[in-house]
Amino acid sequence: xxPGTRMSRHRNIRNQNYHSGYLSDDxxxxxxxxxxxxxxxxxxxxxxxDDTAKLDAVFDELSKLINIxxxxxxxxxxxxxxxxxxxxxxxxxxxxxNSEPDxxxxxxxxxxxxxxxxxxxxxxxxxxKISVKKPGKIKVTATKQAEVETNESEEEVEINxxxxxxVKQCSDKKRAKVLEMIEQNRSESRDDLNLVVIGxxxxxxxxxxxxxxxxxxxxxxxxxxxxxxxxxxxxxxxFAYAWVLDENEEERVRGVTxxxxxxxxxxxxxxxxxxxxxxxxxxxxxxxxxxxxxDAAVLVINSSSTEFERGFTDGGQTKExxxxxxxxxxxxxxxxxNKLDTNDWSEEVYxxxxxxxxxxxxxxxxxxxxxxxxxxxGYTGENLIERNEEKLYWYDGPTLLQIIDSLPPRPRNIDKxxxxxxxxxxxxxxxxxGSAIGGKVxxxxxxKGDTLLLQPLNETCKxxxxxxxxxVVEYAYSGQNINIGINIDSDIPLNTINIGSVLCxxxxxxxxxxxxKAQILVFSPPLPILCGAQVTFHMQTLNEPATVCxxxxxxxxxSGELVRKKPRALYEKQTAIVVIEIDRSLxxxxxxxxxxxGRFMLRDKGxxxxxxxxxxxxx
Numbered sequence: 001x002x003p004g005t006r007m008s009r010h011r012n013i014r015n016q017n018y019h020s021g022y023l024s025d026d027x028x029x030x031x032x033x034x035x036x037x038x039x040x041x042x043x044x045x046x047x048x049x050d051d052t053a054k055l056d057a058v059f060d061e062l063s064k065l066i067n068i069x070x071x072x073x074x075x076x077x078x079x080x081x082x083x084x085x086x087x088x089x090x091x092x093x094x095x096x097x098n099s100e101p102d103x104x105x106x107x108x109x110x111x112x113x114x115x116x117x118x119x120x121x122x123x124x125x126x127x128x129k130i131s132v133k134k135p136g137k138i139k140v141t142a143t144k145q146a147e148v149e150t151n152e153s154e155e156e157v158e159i160n161x162x163x164x165x166x167v168k169q170c171s172d173k174k175r176a177k178v179l180e181m182i183e184q185n186r187s188e189s190r191d192d193l194n195l196v197v198i199g200x201x202x203x204x205x206x207x208x209x210x211x212x213x214x215x216x217x218x219x220x221x222x223x224x225x226x227x228x229x230x231x232x233x234x235x236x237x238x239f240a241y242a243w244v245l246d247e248n249e250e251e252r253v254r255g256v257t258x259x260x261x262x263x264x265x266x267x268x269x270x271x272x273x274x275x276x277x278x279x280x281x282x283x284x285x286x287x288x289x290x291x292x293x294x295d296a297a298v299l300v301i302n303s304s305s306t307e308f309e310r311g312f313t314d315g316g317q318t319k320e321x322x323x324x325x326x327x328x329x330x331x332x333x334x335x336x337x338n339k340l341d342t343n344d345w346s347e348e349v350y351x352x353x354x355x356x357x358x359x360x361x362x363x364x365x366x367x368x369x370x371x372x373x374x375x376x377x378g379y380t381g382e383n384l385i386e387r388n389e390e391k392l393y394w395y396d397g398p399t400l401l402q403i404i405d406s407l408p409p410r411p412r413n414i415d416k417x418x419x420x421x422x423x424x425x426x427x428x429x430x431x432x433x434g435s436a437i438g439g440k441v442x443x444x445x446x447x448k449g450d451t452l453l454l455q456p457l458n459e460t461c462k463x464x465x466x467x468x469x470x471x472v473v474e475y476a477y478s479g480q481n482i483n484i485g486i487n488i489d490s491d492i493p494l495n496t497i498n499i500g501s502v503l504c505x506x507x508x509x510x511x512x513x514x515x516x517k518a519q520i521l522v523f524s525p526p527l528p529i530l531c532g533a534q535v536t537f538h539m540q541t542l543n544e545p546a547t548v549c550x551x552x553x554x555x556x557x558x559s560g561e562l563v564r565k566k567p568r569a570l571y572e573k574q575t576a577i578v579v580i581e582i583d584r585s586l587x588x589x590x591x592x593x594x595x596x597x598g599r600f601m602l603r604d605k606g607x608x609x610x611x612x613x614x615x616x617x618x619x
Contacts, residue, residue, distance in 0.1 A: 178475050193272050195275065199279055199299055200317040204300060208241075208338060212400065212401065236252075241379070260276065260289055260290035261275070270404065285603070288601055289540070293540070295479070299321065312357065338376055412479045414477050418452065419441070420437075421540045438483045440481045441478050455504055457492065466482055466484050499541050500587070510587045513618070517579050517614070522571065525609040536603045542586060546581060551566060552565070570610075591613035
């Protein structure tokens with residue numbers, strides 16, 4: 001059974017196999033055909049006439065009694081033969097009542113799903129009865145009627161069902177005041193923009209941004225002098241500007257960026273959070289982490305002899321980084337053709353690279369109007385802030401800083417439930433923050449004194465301080481990378497908070513799941529994706545082992561129509577509906593509700609196999 005097999009009175013799905021979900025121009029999804037240019041089609045399974053009619057009647061009675069929705073019933077139908085699971089899932093959906101309950105009232109259970117003891121009931125039809133004996137107790141009776149009607153068995157279990165106290169993030173009065181201050185601040189101050197720098201290894205990404213920061217005055221002369229001496233002593237004199245961002249000792253010894261470097265700078269109209277992503281193939285997971293937090297990207301191309309070909313051919317990171325960026329929702333891209341000083345600022349070399357790369361970027365979904373091209377040299381600093389008329393007489397466009405400053409601001413979802421994805425957990429004694437968390441506010445807002453829910457630990461905590469761009473602030477909102485000090489209500493150790501955990505609105509928490517249905521687009525895997533394939537699941541700052549446990553539907557890459565049910569394997573450039581199970585519970589959301597928390601990548605053995613979006617959470 002699959003969700004969607006309920007009768008059509010619950011959802012209008014008769015004579016209809018799919019419907020198209022057109023996304024806003026600001027956040028278009030991947031296209032099954034072109035990685036991002038066409039609408040994404042959400043497939044719905046057609047209704048089937050089978051033996052779920054009796055179970056339908058049971059659920060109809062339950063929906064009247066405990067007011068569960070059609071979509072929740074659909075989830076239960078998928079497990080129609082697992083009666084003990086169905087009972088447990090129904091109890092998990094019971095609503096909260098605040099005061100003295102009426103005997104007919106029901107309660108929300110604790111977050112941990114209750115276990116229904118006794119033998120598993122399989123086959124035949126099931127009757128389920130729920131009644132309240134007294135506050136805090138629920139009596140569940142599950143009766144299994146076998147196909148031979150003379151044999152009946154009944155199991156009863158009493159479950160503690162005390163109501164879980166639900167707190168607000170903040171009072172309604174404070175919420176209105178903070179939202180008013182945010183709107184005023186956004187109208188008066190610079191727009192926030194998260195910018196990731198991507199490209200093939202040794203393209204000069206860190207050097208470009210290090211030199212840009214130096215020219216802006218964000219790096220002192222003393223620091224640059226020390227970097228020049230240290231890099232010269234290490235035999236890497238050309239790395240002096242790169243070491244502004246590559247501060248890790250291992251990065252300096254190996255000469256490559258490993259972790260995502262984060263820093264900030266200001267332009268005339270923007271407050272930029274810069275994410276310097278690694279370019280080496282071994283560190284693609286870290287690149288995904290950086291790109292998932294970005295609003296726009298700078299794709300750096302090495303124009304030195306044969307270096308462009310190395311990055312652009314199969315196995316090079318120029319192609320892979322571009323596809324990953326687009327699949328992660330980045331639409332604004334700046335293509336910086338670097339190291340043109342090694343080609344005597346040749347316009348022919350610049351145009352040759354552009355003529356080969358531009359069709360590829362258009363093919364994978366980037367718009368020509370939202371793709372900017374610029375010739376630069378990160379080492380000499382040409383065309384970063386100022387343009388040399390003598391060397392670049394053939395180029396009359398803006399400088400890199402001017403292009404960054406002209407990027408359009410991305411819409412912020414401040415009115416949605418709060419979601420802060422954790423990327424760092426540490427003890428901060430210097431600023432008296434104590435237990436501190438770093439991360440990006442993907443949705444909503446938070447302010448000093450707010451109560452937030454830490455998932456998947458299900459622990460509440462208080463926000464005691466907020467720092468944004470090294471300044472103490474009273475609030476933060478969607479799109480901002482921040483550090484906050486927290487007081488956790490329980491005594492859990494700080495090291496139990498994992499990267500990828502989420503601080504969220506206690507009233508409207510994020511989903512904590514292990515199993516979900518997704519629509520994926522297969523790239524160029526070395527082998528076909530089979531049912532049971534072991535992969536690594538990447539989303540935001542997370543990377544976890546996962547299993548592709550079901551191949552449900554193969555879809556047409558152009559129209560989204562059903563091609564085949566239960567395909568045996570998935571091949572290059574195919575689009576499919578699959579079920580994925582992760583080894584441990586993670587914080588995930590459905591794509592149509594929270595786009596930035598519903599995109600993911602599947603990788604294995606250093607290869608990116610597919611990109612996808614979560615279409616339904618499976619309990």
